[in-house]
Amino acid sequence: MDRMRLDKWLWAARFYKTRSLATHEIDAGRVLVGGQQAKPAREIGEDDLIEVRRAGQPPVQVRVRALSLVRGPAPQAARLYEETPDSVAARAHAAEMRRLAPEPARDFDEGRPTKRDRRQMDRWRGR
Incomplete structure (x- = not known):
């Protein structure tokens, strides 16, 4: 076997839980092969x-x-692919940015x- 369908490979490589979900994501344009949009039945091979x-x-x-x-x-499944160094670096950078981001709940000290605050707000709004 030297070629297979893209949706089957994404399912076998555990990128998506089901083939139908993989097909939906491919149709939505969220999966690119060689920098171009593909269809679920696109044949892929090694080194793609x-x-x-x-x-x-x-x-x-x-x-x-x-x-x-x-x-x-x-x-x-992890042996079916190799992540590119640029992708690894981008994911590490995104993880670092999430770690350094402020905690969203800190705005709610x-x-x-x-009930008293609500009544004051109603008075300020003129209700």
Whole structure:
């Protein structure tokens, strides 16, 4: 086997939980092969460059190292691809930025408004 469908490979490599979810993401344009949009039935082989984009995360660029028709355990699935150094660096940078970002809950030092606070706000608004 030297070629296989893109959606099957993404499922076998554990990028998506189901093939239908992989197909949906490919159709939505969130998976690129060689820098171009692809269709779920696109044939891929070894050394193809695949980019997977997810919301709120930097894109993951991987190079296909092996093909598999079955979905195995995670360590076995990780051997199907190799992440590019640029992708690893981008993910590390994004993780560092998340770590350094301020805690969103710090804006709420006093908690929820009390009944008294709500009445004061209503007076300020002229209600």
